[in-house]
């Protein structure tokens with residue numbers, strides 16, 4: 078355990094949006110010190126060693142922890158593995174890294190008796206993973222669902238409020254800093270898929286392959302779709318869902334049409350709302366800033382505080398490989414496509430001005446059809462209708 082009277086010495090990898098916030102927060106504390114910064118750029122104004130060589134940090138026996146806020150898979154993966162092997166605690170905000178290498182990183186941390194924390198990787202500044210971890214002490218978590226991506230929530234909320242088209246709203250989101258220059262992973266659902274994989278792994282004590290998780294994004298939604306949803310009295314949100322089954326997990330990401338009394342339908346702007354359902358306690362929800370410099374840095378620093386206070390194990394050390402099976406989740410879907418094929422024709426329940434509503438279908442059936450359909454109609458859009 079770290080001596081709590083001693084200052085925690087930290088190597089900070091990546092001095093960008095989140096790393097800059099971490100540096101500022103750490104400067105204001107007496108119990109933590111950023112001893113090194115690793116970045117491509119130089120920061121002569123800062124009072125610490127700036128290096129581009131990870132070994133300079135890892136060879137220093139006085140460094141207790143490494144904070145990884147560089148992003149990307151490489152060299153983040155190699156640096157984090159090397160830090161764990163060197164006996165340094167690792168705190169990361171990198172969902173791409175944790176979703177892809179969950180099992181080996183948790184094992185490596187365990188073998189080296191150091192902590193691995195990633196609270197900022199899901200929900201930005203919302204203390205979602207620590208609360209999930211806490212609930213696991215007493216509860217059997219059976220479901221997770223929610224809005225886990227602020228960019229897509231901002232886009233959908235703005236389209237509903239203003240009636241503007243997708244491209245116009247995305248441009249505004251980029252101007253406001255709510256969307257990246259390349260928003261691909263946000264709007265196609267890849268980002269939220271990583272977050273539901275990490276959350277489900279922790280909640281159910283399992284390992285789910287990211288590529289097994291069905292995903293439909295919002296990149297093809299139009300203002301005409303939104304107008305159709307308004308006529309249906311519904312609001313469109315990009316929702317990630319998972320449910321524990323016997324020997325499998327149902328897990329998927331898709332646009333969902335919600336009725337106004339549902340909490341998720343009211344989430345404004347770039348906020349997130351993530352919920353778990355416990356067998357005995359029912360649904361508990363966590364709302365707040367899902368991204369941004371200071372909210373995200375808050376969760377990173379909180380992880381450091383927890384490590385300093387002696388937390389060592391991962392959020393859940395059980396890691397049973399788990400199959401994904403969405404065949405038991407049945408819903409009606411809104412579908413808009415330029416080409417109604419034979420399969421869709423026999424599954425139409427209602428024809429709307431803009432699209433159709435299907436008869437009840439499984440998530441497996443709908444997503445399999447969508448993948449095929451996108452090859453000939455890339456502008457096709459689907460959303461499930463939630464009760």
Ligand SMILES: NC(=O)c1ccc[n+]([C@@H]2O[C@H](COP(=O)([O-])OP(=O)(O)OC[C@H]3O[C@@H](n4cnc5c(N)ncnc54)[C@H](OP(=O)(O)O)[C@@H]3O)[C@@H](O)[C@H]2O)c1
Pocket residue numbers: 090091092093094095096115116117118145146147148149151152170171172173197198201367368369370373
């Ligand atoms: N931004 C958020 O609101 C948010 C929320 C939750 C989680 N996260 C996660 O936090 C991490 C960081 O995100 P961010 O928004 O802070 O990114 P960012 O602003 O791009 O910062 C990354 C920093 O790391 C540096 N860097 C990248 N690769 C490097 C390398 N190989 N060697 C040395 N330095 C390198 C970058 O330098 P250059 O600028 O010169 O490339 C930049 O200064 C990501 O994993 C992200 O998913 C971010």
